Amino acid sequence: MTSTALPTHTREIHLAARPDGAPVATDFALVERRLPELADGQILVRNTWMSVDPYMRGRMDDKESYMPAFELDAALDGSAVGEVIASRSADITVGATVSHFAGWREHAIVDAATVTPIDPELAAPQHFLSVIGTTGLTAYAALTDIAPVRPGDTVFVSAAAGAVGSVAGQIAKALGAKRVVGSAGGPAKTRKLLDEFGFDAAIDYRVGDLAGQLKAAAPDGVDVYLDSVGGEHLKIAIEALNQHGRVALVGAISGYNGATTQQAPDLYLAATKEATLRGMLVTSYFPLFGEYIGKAVGWLAEGTLRTTETVYDGLDQAPAAFFGVLTGANTGKMLVRLG
Known part of the structure; x- marks a missing residue:
């Protein structure tokens, strides 16, 4: 036809x-x-x-x-x-x-x-x-399988005003996180994290002193970190991890253009904290699409998830x-x- x-x-x-x-x-x-x-x-x-x-x-x-x-x-x-x-x-x-x-x-x-x-x-x-495509699926799989969020957790999300990050913060809340902290660039984006996406705290990576900002935003440490940036963000997240902390390695945008100034994370520190650092490719989670879309459509309808x-x-x-x-x-x- x-x-x-x-x-x-x-x-x-x-x-x-x-x-x-x-x-x-x-x-x-x-x-x-x-x-x-x-x-x-x-x-x-x-x-x-x-x-x-x-x-x-x-x-x-x-x-x-x-x-x-x-x-x-x-x-x-x-x-x-x-x-x-x-x-x-x-x-x-x-x-x-x-x-x-x-x-x-x-x-x-x-x-x-x-x-x-x-x-x-x-x-x-x-x-x-x-939000109901691979972007949302990435956030959902990262926080339910790669670095699962448990009720009462503190969750840190980098690139939190971006496609995956903005969804991930809200999903973390829906999964029972007690506190969700996001990193973004500039006051307009950090305000959006708080006012529109329901984050509990936001840090502005452009201001500097990322470690100090994260410590103030998550004084009891971090249980789950969703990493889309790599570099310094990954380094300070590992430093802030609680024992048995979990890290989802989703991306590393700070190095995509061949930057050579990235700060290396302390993997020995991660070992002493018995942390889990696990990478993910969303293509491995396509069988989860049906489950995710069913939940996401409901979250959108009730206002739990905004995009x-x-x-x-x-x-x-x-x-x-x-x-x-x-x-x-x-x-x-x-x-x-x-x-």
């Missing part, structure tokens, strides 16, 4: 050069290309929203990692949602809203078997890229959104709205 007046061309963001340190505009190119005909089992999606995520920086380097490196002079990819405007699949019909992994372009031809139909009546489509997004408009603004997510310009999830 197909619709009429289908587009013959689309625009994509290509990786034009591998960044040396922080990415710059010339590392990207906006390219128009002709759309091929659909093959059996394929669908054509008009993308409406795309996700912009810090982990993508690692894929721009030509090195082995848990995901393949982006190819030069080819479209980037990432999570997106959109409307199906043509279909050669009996399973996905025209008009359906789907999520998939062919973002960074205005239209995507994908195998129907690789997409996930979503219900826009359940939540706004862009929420499937954030916010930073939105750039137009595919041409995607590189700027990416620069922003690496420098902390976003509050909540960084998204690009495609028109």
Whole structure:
């Protein structure tokens, strides 16, 4: 089944050069290309929203990692949602809203078997890229399995005004944490942690003396730390850990551009505290999606879970959104709205 007046061309963001340190505009190119005909089992999606995520920086380097490196002079990819405007699949019909992994372009031809139909009546489509997408799942899995929160715990969250962190603080509360402390950059973000996301205390990493700020915010120590930053944040969190403390290693954005000034954590101190430091890849937790979405939709409905997004408009603004997510310009999830 197909619709009429289908587009013959689309625009994509290509990786034009591998960044040396922080990415710059010339590392990207906006390219128009002709759309091929659909093959059996394929669908054509008009993308409406795309996700912009810090982990993508690692894929721009030509090195082995848990995901393949982006190819030069080819479209980037990432999570997106959109409307199906043509279909050669009996399973996905025209008009359906789907999520998939062919973002960074205005239209995507994908195998129907690789997409996930979503219900826009359940939540706004862009929420499937954030609070009830892999962002929310990351926070949930980190705090229920990687570094489980127990009733009465004190929880510390870095990058707490970002996509994962802002959700994690609220989930920690829902799981019974007694005190939740977040780190963010600047007074506007720290105020948002307190006023909108329900954190009990907030520290501003731009002010300095992170160790002193954390000690004042968590005088009885830290039981659980969700780390999205690495470097000095991880170092001071280990110093503040209580015996048998738990750390979820979710990201290390402070080193994504090859920074060499990161402070090394004291792993011997972690050993003497009998601490657990465990990394996570959200892809390992996709089987948990159903459980998480069921809880998250309920939390959203009752106001236990609140979300916010930073939105750039137009595919041409995607590189700027990416620069922003690496420098902390976003509050909540960084998204690009495609028109």
